[in-house]
Amino acid sequence: MSQQKVGSRAPSKTSVTSDKNVIDEDESTKPEFIYGGPFIKVEKPSPFINTSTPINLPLQGTFKKSFAYYSLRDRLPVILTKVIDYLSREGSKIRSAHNASDDDIRGLIQYVTKLKNDLVTNKKYDLFTVDTPEAKRWNHWIESCDSQHYFTNTWVFTECYVYRRLREGCELSKGLKNFDPFDEQKLKAFQNSLEPMCVVADKLVTMLPPSDKDKRKADFTTLLKICLWANKCDLSLSMGEQVSLKSADGKARSASVASLSILDPFKMVLDLKDKVLVDDSSKICDQVIAKTEAMAKAIAAEADPAAKSEAKLEVKSEAAPEAEGEVTEEPPKIPCPAKMVLPEVVTFDIVCDNSGYELFSDLCFAHFLISQEIVKKVRFHVKKIPWFVSDVTPVDFKKTLEMCANANYSREVPQEAPPESGEGGGATDPPPPLTVSADNLRQLGSQWMQFFEDGTFVVMCDEFWTSPIMYKEMKTQAFQLYRKLQLTAAILFKGDLNYRKLLAERNCPPTLSFEQALQGFNPAPIIALRTVKADLICGLPKGKFEQLNKIDEKWMEKGDYGQVYFKKRVLIDKRRQQSDPIRIPVIQYGGKVEPLKSSDRPCPDYGEECRGVICPAHPTDIVT
Template identity: 25%
Template structure:
């Protein structure tokens, strides 16, 4: 069969009003400058480390400087729309597939003219892969940890809320309406939590992000007006029919997972990480274990005000660790999987392929087979479900996911941070456009989409 082709073209990267144009002009330079700063800080730490052997220091410092020079070269070529280079064979993922697609772009195989998602994959792909010291370096790790620590109040509050729910568990399980409302609030909390992808939210203040992360009932109701499509009730109905296993893709939302196990009867939750860092909010295999470790060491990063409630967080952290030990929570790859490391019998590298997810059947059949056995597959904020395609806003989510339609039950939680939007009423989009609101890209509007299994 011929490879699926969406019925609409991708967004034009040369459109000055588009997200792609702003990405090349503004987002990428900011991201690359941040990585340079990250390397410079690490180099200072290496120089000050008296316990490190001089040969190792020399390699680390030299390679770090080489990476900075490479980033400077990329910034220069990017700003002048040079052709994107092929990826030379290394031990990282998706080399052949990227090069095949790059060749297929023809005269559009340059930084400005290529689809931005494809080009952003190339942006960071080889910076660290051919080094010795920096091979396992995640340039977003410190930013992720900083964001986590700055969310101290929200993390402690969620832990305390879970324990409060535990105390009422018997009553809640016998009250379908209340449990349904709690499920809805949990989904909304999970949705807005993804707004912390700081590399995309260039116009949102830290105060805005903190507000989105709060979980009080009144604020949930206030935010509902910003959810342009809400199929959360269909996801509830799906889990009431089947709750053997839930898969969470590209996110380590342990609180949501704990709620699903404790209150929705889910037997197992499988977390699917990305093989390499792509966006700052992406979860890699090392991130998964580190998240629980950070929760267990809450006293080291919690504010003084929050330490008073540290017992609740310690209790929840111990429970989450037990869930992993018992296999109730499981990473889709071994816990000790390194960045970019291939895993025998797994197609998990597909998550960091340059391809949209509707090519899963062609490129990752084992992954498709696994997800077909899931009660619900939750995607957090990944527009690769629909591709960077210029779908009319009223296009149904079902149509926009192409060959994935009906393959497995999908719940997509996405805050709008790029041009693509589907499942939105035309009159709603027209009203927002007429008011001059950048609702497609400012991260303040969202979509909760559901697709049942056929």
């Protein structure tokens, strides 16, 4: 009988296959190890540490008191389980909608089941097998990682990897290549938000006509905060469960209360104003309007020489007319965007987050910018594939416009009678009921569809947004996208994932300014707006966290407080000790901008000059 070497480990029951061959499996990949069960002694030190994320380190599942660990252990597996349940429960409907087979459904279920098992057991990443340039780039990123395991790599990389693998499962299927595992959840989220959409639509139509400077500023900041609170509607945070806006007291309405009241997002903004810890939204308005006005003047001045040049050409053509029958008028030309130092028109960019009510709020803000002639064009950057459950895709964007244009909603809400006045006063008749309807929502939806058709609203879906690359690396890794973003008045980044990538997934020091946290990413003025759902942040006033923590140690988990920061001031937090999601509303502004110069790296698809307004190589990307 052979004697086991000193220091070696005995094989556990779970280490033996059916043919009795022992597998040298890493103990740290087993569920009982990750979930804190009975620990098995191993030779190498454990990669898991029972602490929150230390300052200046990246967020990852290694730290067992971090939100990253909680997310990988609990949230993502539940999301994948719901995909499996959806395929099992609605298999017949999915087959019919996509002309798929039973084998397609079974194959995708098996694929997602393996993905979930690999995640919860901290296996090594599998390489992608689909034969596309984007998949090959993913394989390069995986092979370049210091750690290729789910929990011990950067949290944002693992999350992006899981959703990209979920997409690969569809790509490998014959009949489910266009299947969105989250379409049912996103549709329900839209339908459940119809009432607040109707309320906002009724108010928005009064904001659209040209107004004086003070009213325009007030409406600008109000709509920005409507967008802020809409970011609560994140289905990835709720693990796919439907999310409703809360009332002013922070509590969800019961059925009886809901029947006697209207959920008014504008009233929420007013009621929750004291919960915004730092509010620089008015400065954001001033700076964006100043920027757009300066750009408009520069564009007008730039157009004058072109007009003179055209006049000279006309004189020349009159002196030497072309032969009869020949076309003398040349098609319009615009320079390659890589060579441009000014856009053709003043543009505003929104890097979207969630579909449903949040996308609706973004559309409202964009419509306001257009109607007040602050900008001429708004570009919406969306995800190319289904992403983080509820993120906007091109299909979601178009569906939202159509559903708004065809919305059907009406509800009468009775109002309470005022109290009796004085002695002898008889009973007072109650006022007429309030009516909430979709009339104005349909009107807005139709206008948005027209904006989409004529290029006032532009949808762009660069693959960069579904990559694990941090935004500080955009200039070197996605130069053409970076260059396009330089030709805008400002960029509004929505939601938590964008915020994490802006801060490079680093638990930066609490006193670090927003501009410092961006680490050189400054293609244009940046507005970051989110309700905080991850334990990284920058810029709270010194001592504010400690003050609020004395009042309620869980204040960061309830979404009762917000911040609106401008320029040099930014948001901060201390490391929370709980694994529940944080929901602090944040609006931050970074005004530092890299000078826009004519590039020596033109896009090969554009060439030296573009003819017409739309690039023939990128029909969805309006270059102006």
